[in-house]
Amino acid sequence: MKRRKVLAVLLAAAAMVSAFAGCSGNGGSTVETAGITENTPEVVKTSENKDLTPLGKYDEPITITTAKVSMANPHFPEGKSSSDNVTLDWLKEKLNIDVDILWEADGGEYTNKLSLAIASGEIPDMIWIGNNDYNLLKTLVDNDMLADLTDAYENCAGDYMKATHASFEGKNLEPLTFDGKLMAIPGASLGYAHDVLWIRKDWLDKLGLEEPRTLEDIQNIAREFIAKDPGENGEGNTIGIALDAVRPVGGYGTYAGLEPIFNMMDAWPRQWMEDENGKVYYGSTSEKMKEGLQVVSDMYAEGLLDKSFVVRTNPGEVSALINSNQVGMYFGPWWTAFERQDLAKEHPEAEWVAVNAPLDENGKFKHMEPSPTANFLCVRKGYEHPEAIIKMLNLENDMARGYMEGGTEAMKPYKDAGTNWVAQYPTGDINIEYYDIVPKTGHYIAEYLKDDTFQGDDTTTEQDRTSWRYAREYAESKDVNSAGWGEYYARYIGSTILDAPESVGVPSAFYYTTKSSQDYKADLDKLEDEMYLKIITGEETVDYFDEFVETWGVLGGDILTQEVQEIVDSQK
Incomplete structure (x- = not known):
């Protein structure tokens, strides 16, 4: 019953954010701090208040340790790496957060090293866990090794994060809630990727x-x-x-x-x-x-x-x-x-x-129906700033989507180099996205094919509109070499049928290990x-x-x- 109660509270808050998100003018986080796009007029004045806002900058530097899954070909711009890149620079500049990556390992070895760290009690401050290792999350919870993130989520999750989580109707938060406490932040597993x-x-x-x-x-x-x-x-x-x-x-x-x-x-x-x-x-x-x-x-x-x-x-x-x-x-x-x-x-x-x-x-x-989560991010119990991981996710998301002033320009060298965002972000591949983004994109392309002045909604990015334009170019030219061929067939032909009335998803009782x-x-x-x-x-x-x-x-x-x-x- 405690699980249901906390979920009801979190979902009610998320639903309110989702309902009024359009008032902010964009889908980013709502906070007032230097150099970050402002969504509301209130000014944050105290250190305590800033600590409890989605993008409030800490007065004094804080350090958070973590470990990462390594990637064979991350494609960073020359001289850059997972421990030296623009995302880490912005986390320091905008939030006063320093990230210390203790170690990196590939998929299987990462799980082994994390298991050993758990056994020894020497875990990082921020811990990424994949869906297939849900049993490790439960081990951490059962051994009282994780921080309760309920209040941190309520205070610091940005509008976009809460709105996307609301689109899962609680299914993504439920498996991460234990005895009425939210113990991890989910990475989204998008819906509608069925055959x-x-x-x-x-x-x-x-x-x-x-x-x-x-x-x-x-x-x-x-x-x-x-x-x-x-x-x-x-x-x-x-x-x-x-x-x-x-x-x-x-x-x-x-x-x-x-x-x-x-x-x-x-x-x-x-x-x-x-x-x-x-x-x-x-x-x-x-x-x-x-x-x-x-x-x-x-x-x-x-x-x-x-x-x-x-x-x-x-x-x-x-x-x-x-x-x-x-x-x-x-x-x-x-x-x-x-x-x-x-x-x-x-x-x-x-x-x-x-x-x-x-x-x-x-x-x-x-x-x-797919698992509502792809992975999880949690915090070591005793770490002084558990809310920091949520602030980090807010900033990474807002940078990538162009919701922060200068974010698009800062990310351009990495986009041009084909950098894998999973390697770049210290939080890993914690995706923040709407459950129904795939069919929604298909329907928006359908609208754009009928009317090229169609702009989408407050969460639509310029990258989304570029995809629409490519699809329209192919629809008009039928050029098989066009960059729009895949956009047309995958994001339009393959996506608009996914939420049709005859399509019925059936959930599993349990998705994890x-x-x-x-x-x-x-x-x-x-x-x-x-x-x-x-x-x-x-x-x-x-x-x-x-x-x-x-x-x-x-x-x-x-x-x-x-x-x-x-x-x-x-x-x-």
């Missing part, structure tokens, strides 16, 4: 076919593409539906997977789900999965799926196959359209359309991957699924299920 069906529209038109709605429609179109060869590839060289060998049945937003077929049947692969009685189960072990596997195995046997998919194991092979002009359909997120421009350059006639299909018997396109995940998950994933390949290709009949379910439970799945059940129950 849709991508189809060669020019092939549909050439054969006089309608866009599909049902699974039967998809199967019939695949048959027509294969039999009639609209791409003129030669007999036996046209593939109905492309499929990835590494994960033909993935989780959320898999490239060239088969999840939409399973979701249509109320099967939820690789997701922790909860039944009507509150009992947690792993979606890949449900009886509905067995039914779905029979369907896709039959499709493979008929030749509707890529018969050679099992050998396409190298990164980029499926994309290259699609770009070879041999593939009629594939399931994938909106962003995969960016990769189709190479095909268009070789085959200018190639057109794609994104479709919400297959629909279920009620005319709904069911899909998984438990204390035993590191002991069992890798082996369980391998077991699951092998099961899919064997059944889809016909090496094993669908009855092999029952053996998989039993083995999965014995090899640790039952233990993970119990741990997830306990966490889910504790959050109610």
Whole structure:
């Protein structure tokens, strides 16, 4: 109940900010301090007040220690690095914050070093944790090693941060709230990156076919593409539906997977789900999965799926196959359209359309909802200024979006160099963004295509408008070499359907790891991957699924299920 109470308070505040955000004139943080764009007339006078405002500058310098995930090719301007760059300069100049990076390590090694730091009690002041290491966050909380950020968030989170968090309707704050206390700040995992069906529209038109709605429609179109060869590839060289060998049945937003077929049947692969009685189960072990596997195995046997998919194991092979002009359909997120421009350059006639299909018997396109978080930022208990991490996030966001005077100019050398912002920001990749930004962008492009005086809203940046202009340039010129090709197909064609009335997202009961995940998950994933390949290709009949379910439970799945059940129950 404490969890629900604090969330209600935080969400109420965020909702008020969201409702009145348009009054400020931009989407930045609201604070008055030298050199920062002013949104309100009130002047901050005392050190205490400045400490408790989104961008108030500390009277005396403060230092915050941290660790970072290193990147192989950050592309900094010459002479710059993760420990010497304009963001750190501005944090010092605008907020009087010095950042001391204690160590850097790549992904896996970062987790190992952080685990050792936790075990020794020697953790940095500011701690970044990825979604897959949620168990580490819980360990820190259970051992009373983290600062309570509830008041810091309420006082120092800027308007933009609170408004974006409100768009998640509490789902991003809930897993970070323990005993009524907010213990970490979430990085956004954007919504609407689920798979849709991508189809060669020019092939549909050439054969006089309608866009599909049902699974039967998809199967019939695949048959027509294969039999009639609209791409003129030669007999036996046209593939109905492309499929990835590494994960033909993935989780959320898999490239060239088969999840939409399973979701249509109320099967939820690789997701922790909860039944009507509150009992947690792993979606890949449900009886509905067995039914779905029979369907896709039959499709493979008929030749509707890529018969050679099992050998396409190298990164980029499926994309290259699609770009070879041999593939009629594939399931994938909106962003995969960016990769189709190479095909268009070789085959200018190639057109794609994104479709919400297959629909279920009620005319709904069911899909998984993503984790509401991508990562978390927390503070060591005992650090004197826990609010500092929120101020840092405010400044980084406002700089990047051009909400701060001089921010765009300061960031230009880094943009020109192609600097990865994750390497540049001391907070890492804590993204602050609206849950529905992807379909919203698609709809705004649609408006701009109709009226080029359309300006968007108070959160629209010049970078957004540049994307719109590129999309419009392609729509008018149809130049396949245009920078607007990807903007048009990905951000417009692929995005405007994502929040259509027939599209229904289904959330998981739990998105994270438990204390035993590191002991069992890798082996369980391998077991699951092998099961899919064997059944889809016909090496094993669908009855092999029952053996998989039993083995999965014995090899640790039952233990993970119990741990997830306990966490889910504790959050109610």
